[in-house]
Amino acid sequence: MLSQGTGTGGEGTASGWARGGSAWTAAGISSWKRLERAAQGGLEVPKEFLDVSLPTQGTDRAQLSPSLPGSTLTHSIIPFPSISPFPPSTMELPSTKDFHWKRLAPLPSRRVYSTLVEAGGQVFAVGGCDDNGVPVDSFEVYSPEADRWAPLPAMPTARAGVAVTVLGKRIMVIGGVGADQLPLKVVEMYNTDEGRWRKRSSLREAAMGISVTAKDYRVYAAGGMGSDLRPHNFLQHYDVLKDIWVSLAAMPTPRYAATSVLRGTKIYVLGGRQSKYAVNAFEVFDTDTRSWTKFPSIPNKRAFSSFVATEEKLFSLGGLRQGRLYRQPKFMRTVDVFDLEQGGWMKMERSCYLKKRRADFVAGYLRGRVVVAGGLGNQPTVLESAEAFHPEKNKWESLPPMPTPRCACSSIALRDCLLAVGGVSQGLSTAVEALCLSDS
Template identity: 50%
Template sequence: MPIPEMALSPVKFLHWEAYPPMAVGRVYCTAALWAGRIYVLGGCSENGLPLDLAEVLDLETQTWCQLPPLPTARAGASAVTLGDQLVVMGGMDAQQSPLASVEVYHPDEGKWERKAGLGQASMGITSLEIDGKVYALGGMGSDTSPQAFVRVYEPVKDQWLSLASMPTPRYGASSFLRGNKIYVLGGRQGKLPVTAFEAFDLEMKSWTRYPCIPSRRAFSSCAANDRAFFSLGGLQQPGPHNFYSRPHFVSTVEEYDSEQGVWLKPTRSSRMREKRADFVAGCLGGRVIVAGGLGNQPSPLGSVESYNHVKRRWEVVAPLPSPRCSCTSLQTSNMLFVIGGVSQGPSTAVEALCLRESV
């Protein structure tokens, strides 16, 4: 029988599948899924320069195909699937400057097309496709300052419109669509992690502030399921009364209960088993998943854990075949893809944690 969305699937129903490697190892690449294919765009190679490389993996045949190059080499861009097109926006160029350019790939035609720019150069945008429009939130500008912009792209008019700005400027935030609201958590302002938790109402076109994430951690990850939002792990900075003299990895788990409207008090068992930062997080079979990252070991982590929200504890999952940090992730209802990142250098690995759909 199919597993209901918030039922808790057994850990044994989760397994890793390794796909053929990418042609070039890369980090800070951008990924999108369309018609059973994963498109991997741009990123940085081992020389640290942005790439114009675009390639596509057919999940059924497990074969890669190189695409026409991106018109603009870029790393740290944002991308969404919009109908039968891929929209790529922002990111960083070879001079390490943010980009305002927007480009669209037409898979059926095998061609790139330049579209109306964002208006302001931005990297670290968080973006979503909702009802045939693209929403782009936040970013870091050319002067390195965080942005509060909220822009919506209307493809018929090839036009970006401005909406009410986020209360808290930030880049590299996490965004989740729940009902008619876009929830935005975390992100950064320069070196400072952001704890603000805010939501944009798509009907009212206005923002609501929620209680902030209780602790401030750099390189943490966020996840969400139907009942809660999570801020996970990261690197804790020493405070004036902190015992630690330098930044340290943490296993912190902050859980916001949507029904109660509060951040739940952490318990000893609700902490992750392993301290980690700069890792992939997602949700499969009612479980929050964390994979890889950096910890107290000299090399990237391969460990993977899943959160049992019923018992409020973490359970071990089969390890990541290629231990990595700084990965690009892509989530479907039953797969969590971990793409590229850093092992010894930029990685070519593409692997997916898969959930069996029936019991």
């Protein structure tokens, strides 16, 4: 994301942007500008939790103050898409003319670094921080049918950059950064039927940038970074019925802000960071054998990139290449693709690269097309451009531009739409817009 002043001059350049990205150093822990976006929804849950009835009304609460034009590290959990009944080669792919943007109801409270999660067809925005960089206890729900945000009971613990997962009627919030601007070990769970929060067993150590996935009766929490600034290699699972955390085999590569993808019995963990540097580690945990396997590393090491899962492949997109001592960054068009069936990274021609260099952008998978939008590139202002990958033509095609150009958005895919929520342009934005297919 942008450092303060970005978008008004030289700070929009790659070098200026990277200077805003040096938080989470020893000094940065007390004056942080980078927080992690946390878990997206759509994970497997126990059958006992599947009957979801979600309220659209909440308690009356005062509106929060405007949010911070700061910097962030991208961290996401990607639910694996449902397997199509047709192979991708025979799917009828939407054309670029089928895509359009919808302006939706704006965020009711100006804040950044909130986490989005979907449950029961509604989108929940969890936590975040205000324009002074102070974490808030905000908790709101968006109803697509009514195109409306509504407040819900506040979180017991104000925090930002939390890890979140959904277990049917329960939304589980893990770790993050608290009001004292230090990582938290607090775990809380919201019951959508009861409309209230409960504290759950805490993590073994405080951490931010945790990567979480959920399968059956267990939530898996990998990595993170604690108050000592060291990346963790912890892997813990939470037993919902017993309310306990159990330590599992340590992750081979300590890191935080990694991206996790759940596919069957395997949790794919890609990328992440150690200190302020990106790592290209790719490791897989088998929930049956409870063991890790090292996969071939991501060919190109980049920060602020995006990962997208399709039925058969994992895409590593764009980002910022870091030079020696983080002084020579370069925005990238690079695309790396991992073939899940063949078990290796594909050789990619430059014709498959993004049309626009970009980092810290939104990305998703909509009916056979990988799409990206916004972000920051070599220009002195944020990007408005959007593009979609055509798997048969092996090239990216231009899509209609974002109505509100910005980077550092929270995002989530829902009903053949990719929602871009908030973010930064000249300053903080409350815009909520969706890139949709024509019949969505």
